[in-house]
Amino acid sequence: MAKHILVVDDEKSLTVLVKESLEGLGKDYEVTAVTTAEDGFRALKRKPVDLVITDFNLPGLNGLDLIRKLRRLTPQTYTIVMTAFSTATIEKDALRLGALHFIEKPFNVDELVRMVKEIFTTSPKLPTVTDPIANAPSTASSMVSQRTAKVQTILAQRGDEFDAPVLVVDDNEHNLKLLRTLLEAQGSHVHVAHNGREAIQMAEQYQPSLIILDILMPVMDGYEAARILRQQESTKTIPILMLTALQHVDDKVKGLEAGADDFLSKPFQAVELLARARSLLRTKKMQDQLEDKAAQLERVLHHYVGTTATEEILHSPEDDERAESKYVTASVVYADIRGFTNFTEHHHAGEVVAVLNSIFEQLADPVIKFQGVLDKYIGDALMAFFLEKEGAQTMAYRAAQCAITMLRNFAVEKMQNPALERLGLGIGISTGQAIVGSVGATQQMDYTIIGRVPNLAERLQAQAQPGQILLDHQTYLRIKEQYLIRMIPAITSRGLPHKIQVYELLR
Numbered sequence: 001m002a003k004h005i006l007v008v009d010d011e012k013s014l015t016v017l018v019k020e021s022l023e024g025l026g027k028d029y030e031v032t033a034v035t036t037a038e039d040g041f042r043a044l045k046r047k048p049v050d051l052v053i054t055d056f057n058l059p060g061l062n063g064l065d066l067i068r069k070l071r072r073l074t075p076q077t078y079t080i081v082m083t084a085f086s087t088a089t090i091e092k093d094a095l096r097l098g099a100l101h102f103i104e105k106p107f108n109v110d111e112l113v114r115m116v117k118e119i120f121t122t123s124p125k126l127p128t129v130t131d132p133i134a135n136a137p138s139t140a141s142s143m144v145s146q147r148t149a150k151v152q153t154i155l156a157q158r159g160d161e162f163d164a165p166v167l168v169v170d171d172n173e174h175n176l177k178l179l180r181t182l183l184e185a186q187g188s189h190v191h192v193a194h195n196g197r198e199a200i201q202m203a204e205q206y207q208p209s210l211i212i213l214d215i216l217m218p219v220m221d222g223y224e225a226a227r228i229l230r231q232q233e234s235t236k237t238i239p240i241l242m243l244t245a246l247q248h249v250d251d252k253v254k255g256l257e258a259g260a261d262d263f264l265s266k267p268f269q270a271v272e273l274l275a276r277a278r279s280l281l282r283t284k285k286m287q288d289q290l291e292d293k294a295a296q297l298e299r300v301l302h303h304y305v306g307t308t309a310t311e312e313i314l315h316s317p318e319d320d321e322r323a324e325s326k327y328v329t330a331s332v333v334y335a336d337i338r339g340f341t342n343f344t345e346h347h348h349a350g351e352v353v354a355v356l357n358s359i360f361e362q363l364a365d366p367v368i369k370f371q372g373v374l375d376k377y378i379g380d381a382l383m384a385f386f387l388e389k390e391g392a393q394t395m396a397y398r399a400a401q402c403a404i405t406m407l408r409n410f411a412v413e414k415m416q417n418p419a420l421e422r423l424g425l426g427i428g429i430s431t432g433q434a435i436v437g438s439v440g441a442t443q444q445m446d447y448t449i450i451g452r453v454p455n456l457a458e459r460l461q462a463q464a465q466p467g468q469i470l471l472d473h474q475t476y477l478r479i480k481e482q483y484l485i486r487m488i489p490a491i492t493s494r495g496l497p498h499k500i501q502v503y504e505l506l507r
Contacts, residue, residue: 363382
């Protein structure tokens with residue numbers, strides 16, 4: 001004779017899972033699945049059943065209320081009570097109503113199937129029912145219902161934190177389905193993996209905001225997977241919540257040392273799982289916001305300071321003081337636009353600024369190209385400096401290349417805009433020891449170079465004719481084998497104690 005089973009749970013995915021698993025026992029098992037106690041009671045009135053498997057926390061009437069009604073219809077029906085919110089009071093009420101078993105979620109569905117098979121194989125005696133049979137729940141059950149209703153409300157609250165991809169890793173399909181149901185109900189997009197190796201691949205591919213990771217799995221366990229995830233650049237900041245049935249403290253410590261951010265033992269309460277997941281997702285969201293701000297800051301520094309200076313300021317190791325003030329040997333390039341003051345007197349302000357920005361775009365580009373530091377714009381002039389860099393040409397050579405490219409770019413700019421016909425560009429280059437550091441008031445500082453070398457570069461450009469590049473003696477000594485250079489008469493200039501020898505870089 002066929003055995004009739006009624007499954008009642010408001011988690012539809014779980015009812016489907018239990019129904020399919022029980023029907024797997026054979027054709028002698030007929031299973032009906034519903035999602036409310038009211039639907040369950042209507043099913044009982046239509047057709048008697050041999051076993052009722054019901055969740056406790058249901059919308060409307062709870063599972064114990066359903067069993068009370070059941071006892072009035074068919075007192076000898078076997079019952080099993082499931083719950084994710086286990087308390088001693090609920091279990092006591094279930095046993096008073098004659099429940100054969102009281103099981104906590106999440107559970108192994110295979111174990112439930114074994115339990116059902118055993119019931120119908122041994123036909124155990126129904127436990128004594130001591131609960132008063134009534135339509136209304138008992139006072140104790142009512143209080144518990146109120147409490148669990150609050151918990152259900154918590155579960156139903158969907159926070160913004162859960163609007164994020166989550167990777168769930170477990171080799172047990174039933175656990176995967178349960179976790180997926182919980183998280184998707186909160187609004188998460190859930191990816192699933194069945195072992196550690198698969199988890200690493202999927203984490204790299206989908207970049208989840210949280211990884212919920214089981215420990216005991218085939219192919220690669222959770223410990224090893226966590227270690228690898230923490231070592232890889234693309235996944236090292238993803239929060240990891242470890243789930244395991246292991247209870248020993250050493251196992252938890254091992255998980256945390258492997259890189260887990262939090263730890264939860266099985267069986268877990270759904271509310272606690274979601275609370276921990278929410279906390280980790282919130283932390284990840286704040287971390288992403290900080291990284292975005294840091295990237296924005298770096299873009300701003302690149303824009304206003306230049307690539308090399310940005311690297312000096314932001315990316316120096318903690319034990320390196322390159323971002324601090326120090327003496328260096330540098331080559332300084334000082335370029336000035338000739339005739340621009342007169343140009344400003346004959347054109348509108350908007351046109352003046354647009355032309356100046358366009359010219360500076362052409363002059364700044366070679367500074368970046370040849371790995372220099374764009375120090376500052378001074379009216380219609382520009383100053384940059386070059387330091388020795390590993391794997392690059394010498395600083396003086398790069399400064400000379402920069403100056404030559406500046407003249408070439410400036411010539412092209414003039415060809416494209418006839419209004420610039422009367423403008424010219426003079427450049428000075430000097431090399432020697434100077435000081436680099438952050439200079440200014442606490443409210444705003446410049447990363448700049450100061451000393452005799454930048455002053456000399458400015459004096460040289462003042463002596464240069466339009467289209468001319470003038471060098472000091474130190475720069476000449478460093479590039480004389482690589483360029484065609486001619487000596488020109490020594491000059492005297494304001495601020496210089498004696499005449500200095502000057503050279504012209506010929507192109």
